[in-house]
Amino acid sequence: MSIRFGSTLVAASVNFKSSKSLNSNRSRNCRFSVRSCVSDSQHARKLVLEVKERLAKDCTSLPIGKYGRDDEEMILWFLKDRRFSVDEAIGKLTKAIKWRHEFKVDELSEDSIKAATDTGKAYVHGFLDVKGRPVVIVAPAKHIPGLLDPVEDEKLCVFLLEKALSKLPAGQHKILGIFDLRGFGSQNADLKFLTFLFDVFYYYYPSRLDEVLFVDAPFIFQPIWQFTKPLVKQYASLVKFCSAETVRKEYFTEETLPSNFRS
Numbered sequence: 001m002s003i004r005f006g007s008t009l010v011a012a013s014v015n016f017k018s019s020k021s022l023n024s025n026r027s028r029n030c031r032f033s034v035r036s037c038v039s040d041s042q043h044a045r046k047l048v049l050e051v052k053e054r055l056a057k058d059c060t061s062l063p064i065g066k067y068g069r070d071d072e073e074m075i076l077w078f079l080k081d082r083r084f085s086v087d088e089a090i091g092k093l094t095k096a097i098k099w100r101h102e103f104k105v106d107e108l109s110e111d112s113i114k115a116a117t118d119t120g121k122a123y124v125h126g127f128l129d130v131k132g133r134p135v136v137i138v139a140p141a142k143h144i145p146g147l148l149d150p151v152e153d154e155k156l157c158v159f160l161l162e163k164a165l166s167k168l169p170a171g172q173h174k175i176l177g178i179f180d181l182r183g184f185g186s187q188n189a190d191l192k193f194l195t196f197l198f199d200v201f202y203y204y205y206p207s208r209l210d211e212v213l214f215v216d217a218p219f220i221f222q223p224i225w226q227f228t229k230p231l232v233k234q235y236a237s238l239v240k241f242c243s244a245e246t247v248r249k250e251y252f253t254e255e256t257l258p259s260n261f262r263s
Contacts, residue, residue, distance in 0.1 A: 044076060044084070051075045051090055062097050067105075069097060081206040096204045108159040116148055116156035124163045127256035133176040133210055134164040137258055141183035145190040154196055161205055174210030178247065180260060181217045189224055198232050212239045215247055 055062060055069040062069040075093065082088035100106070110117070117123070121142035125135040143153075164175045201209055212235075214221070229236050247261050 044079065047079055047084055047086055048072050048075050050086055051079065051093070054086075054090060055094070059094055062094065063101055067097065067100055069093075078206065092203065092206065099204055103154075103158065105158055105162065108155055108162065113152065113156045113159050116152045119143070119148075122156060122160055124160050124167070125258050127252070128167070128169065129176050129251045129256070130253065131176075131210075132169055132172050133174060134167040134172075135176045135178060135258075136160050136164050137178045137180065137260070139180045139183075139260070140188050141181070141185070143188050143190060143193075145188075145193070150192065150196075153193055157193075157197060157200060161200070161208070165205075165208065174208055176251070177209055177212040178215060178251075178258075179213065180215050180244075181221055182215065182244070184218055184221055186220055191224075191228070194228055195231070198228075198235070201235065202232075209235065209238055213247065213251075214239060214241045216244055217241055 052070055052072065052075060059069055064070045067074055075089070078093040078096070079086070079089045082092060119142050120139065122136065122138045125137055127135070129135050161175075168175075214225070217225070244261055248257060248263070252258070252261070
């Protein structure tokens with residue numbers, strides 16, 4: 001009896017010390033994590049100000065204000081995209097700001113893209129997906145190269161991206177792209193527009209795509225993808241080939257399912 005009781009006390013003592021040590025380690029780890037987050041935040045803030053000052057000094061012709069050279073939120077996003085390399089972020093950011101100004105992104109409106117919108121080949125879905133992401137849906141089978149001025153298609157693309165990003169809920173920073181490839185044929189292939197699309201996501205809206213679904217891709221689409229895949233580099237990892245059934249079951253609820261994916 002006394003031996004068992006003593007063993008129990010020893011075991012309890014050991015368990016108590018182990019528990020105390022574990023809790024102490026957790027506490028230290030927690031404090032370290034908080035300090036690390038604060039340190040990272042301070043470092044990021046310092047880099048944002050450095051980029052901002054350099055742009056103000058070396059790129060005075062760039063516009064200011066939202067999406068301008070002094071937009072700290074935009075600067076931080078490009079820093080994150082370039083893994084906080086100041087020189088790389090400045091290079092990419094300068095190009096993006098110039099492009100926005102020359103493309104007149106802020107002047108795009110529903111009226112200015114009406115001709116392209118009326119084709120029904122792309123739109124921003126009215127609901128978020130199950131992960132809380134805004135959704136851009138594209139129907140390539142409705143795209144006929146040469147039917148419209150290529151600039152009209154480019155304007156539609158940028159307008160829809162801007163619209164989707166404006167719907168980002170708090171805590172969400174990326175969107176979902178769905179390419180409904182049912183009915184796609186060789187007459188719908190447009191490599192020039194695909195090149196523009198890749199440039200847009202790489203240079204002007206970096207790291208904004210969270211996932212891209214290629215839905216029910218026909219056999220004829222495969223060589224097109226194999227040709228373009230090397231061009232998109234790391235963005236190829238965002239692509240998922242799936243069925244319409246997968247879209248219905250895994251990405252939306254019955255209430256939020258896009259109409260063209262309803263059975």
